[in-house]
Amino acid sequence: MVSMKERKYDVAIIGAGVIGCSLAYYLTTRGINNVVLIEKEEFPGTGSTSKANGGIRAQFTTEPHVQMSLLSMRLLEEMDEEMQSQARYVKAGYLFVTARSENFKKLKELVQFQQRLGVAVELLDKSQIEAGYTYLRTDDLVGGSYGKQDGFIDPGGLTYAYYSRALARGVQFLANTRATGLLFKENRVYGVKTDKGDVLAELIVNAAGPYAAVVANWANVSLPLEPVKRNIGVTGPTPDFPNPIPMTIDLDTGLVIRREGEGCSMAWADPDEPPGFNLQFDPNFIEKIAPKMEKRFPKLMEAGINFSKCWAGLYPETPDHHAILGESGVSGFLLATGLGGHGVMHAPAVGFTLSEFIATGQSTTLDLAPFTLQRFKTGKLNIERAVL
Ligand SMILES: Cc1cc2nc3c(=O)[nH]c(=O)nc-3n(C[C@H](O)[C@H](O)[C@H](O)COP(=O)(O)OP(=O)(O)OC[C@H]3O[C@@H](n4cnc5c(N)ncnc54)[C@H](O)[C@@H]3O)c2cc1C
Known part of the structure; x- marks a missing residue:
């Protein structure tokens, strides 16, 4: 040997x-x-x-990131059947929404930039979001964007x-x-x-x-490079939500939700989180995101929190x-x-x-x-x- x-x-x-x-x-x-x-x-x-969280998107703000996403998506598509069934690339989309005109203006420019690079992304007006996505509050929205190659991998x-x-x-x-x-x-x-x-x-x-x-x-x-903790809160069952929903991002609050088991998961980048190797789910996380949930996803408030399913992990950040x-x-x-x-x-x-x-x-x-x-x-x- x-x-x-x-x-x-x-x-x-x-x-x-x-x-x-x-x-x-x-x-x-x-x-x-x-x-x-x-x-x-x-x-x-x-x-x-x-x-x-398993998200995959090409809706980035820099060209190197858009190119990297498009290459990844192509490679996932080109995998043989067995690898594809393991990677489970599901094109459920990424939906960004905003109730602020200034954010919508920036989103419009971003969508044009992404489209120029070959991303399948479209700008949505309020009525399109109202018609297509019933799980979020839409009455105050200005618009959003939707990327149809985006979605999830395992x-x-x-x-x-x-x-x-x-x-x-x-x-x-x-x-x-x-x-x-x-x-x-x-x-x-x-x-x-x-x-x-x-x-x-x-x-x-x-x-x-x-x-x-x-x-x-x-x-x-x-x-x-620093390790930065990200918390993920998970709700109780949300039977009224379609499954899957796109990764849905409220640009105004930064709250990100997706379906997770019978409920939904919620991510948010806490600007006060100090760098470090602490992996403990922040006991105050839900309190911090509750006003954001209520504002954009009020139906989540009825589902309660399943604390046994919440988790935290580290971003290797630059x-x-x-x-x-x-x-x-x-x-x-x-x-x-x-x-x-x-x-x-x-x-x-x-x-x-x-x-x-x-x-x-x-x-x-x-x-x-x-x-x-x-x-x-x-x-x-x-x-x-x-x-x-
Ligand atoms: C909450 C959360 C949500 C996320 N959501 C997404 C998402 O939706 N989409 C997405 O694309 N990314 C997401 N990410 C980011 C993604 O998880 C990371 O960018 C990615 O996993 C980094 O992979 P890695 O291989 O570099 O690191 P790791 O997976 O951490 O792998 C590094 C490995 O090195 C090993 N190691 C370290 N030191 C040593 C040593 N001295 N000797 C031997 N082995 C060692 C570790 O044990 C580990 O297995 C998320 C991350 C978190 C925390």
Whole structure:
């Protein structure tokens, strides 16, 4: 038997979340099968990936994000039947609504921008929303937008689709193995120290999600990445709501709802949430969002809250809300992290383009320049405004 130290991999990926698993899978599609996934937990996809809301949308405010979503959607469509049934891409749409004229004006410009980039999105007036979406309060609305390619995917299913295919093609999965440092020779990283021994590889990829800044530190690389908690409240049964409903966003309050089991889930970005690794559901969350529920989704107030189903998880956040992909500045050490609140939906595109970069030295499918670590040095950041 070859010991961990004797075997040398082409690529070692730290972290088997949806990003690490997607990358492992797409590497095998390019003939790079001598790959290892190093994961501190027993199973893949139990970190942020397991906490995701499962939304997928192309309604973003920056071109790199729109392009990444469109590529992900195309890759999901092109998956074979078995992978598609695991990923469960359901085009239930994303519906943004507003009761404010100034927000509607911005939405109008945004829809034009997205349409120019090829997004299937349309502007809706008040009467269209009234006619199509009876579960929300509409009397005060000005209008909204609806993206019909948008919808949902199953975060665990997508991760498993990538993971199981990657393993079938020879990728090794080191479960319950915590990376604790990196191995250097002449300023080049050539392996990963773990609590089970050293793992040697030609290339190491940091896909540690919210922990990626800790991992990068081992190479003296400073990542502008913080773990930021997001809470998800879940109501009791909502039998009057259609199933599914689109991911529905009240632009004026920031409240986001979708169907979740027999009820609905509610997400909201709390601006007072300090960065940190705290995973406890905020006991005051429902109190904070109650006025927002009442304003736009009054029917939810009748459903009550199912506290046993509420949860919280971590966004691996960056200052401009774009991922950090590619070169780290240290030879042999790449980055695949900082996906914030869109890591599941962008995982197909990230795995596809980064594997192309690793295999060929460039990415022709999608320009990775907007996602480099170097962008933070220029000070010219292209900030994503549609952060949910
Ligand atoms: C409440 C919530 C809702 C969300 N909703 C959506 C959504 O609707 N749509 C969407 O696209 N995204 C959503 N996201 C974001 C999405 O979940 C993340 O962007 C995505 O899961 C990041 O994937 P990852 O693989 O980078 O991180 P992770 O899934 O966290 O994977 C990183 C892995 O690295 C492992 N690891 C860390 N350190 C080490 C170490 N030292 N050694 C070994 N292993 C290590 C961890 O155990 C983990 O398994 C949501 C997130 C949250 C919290």
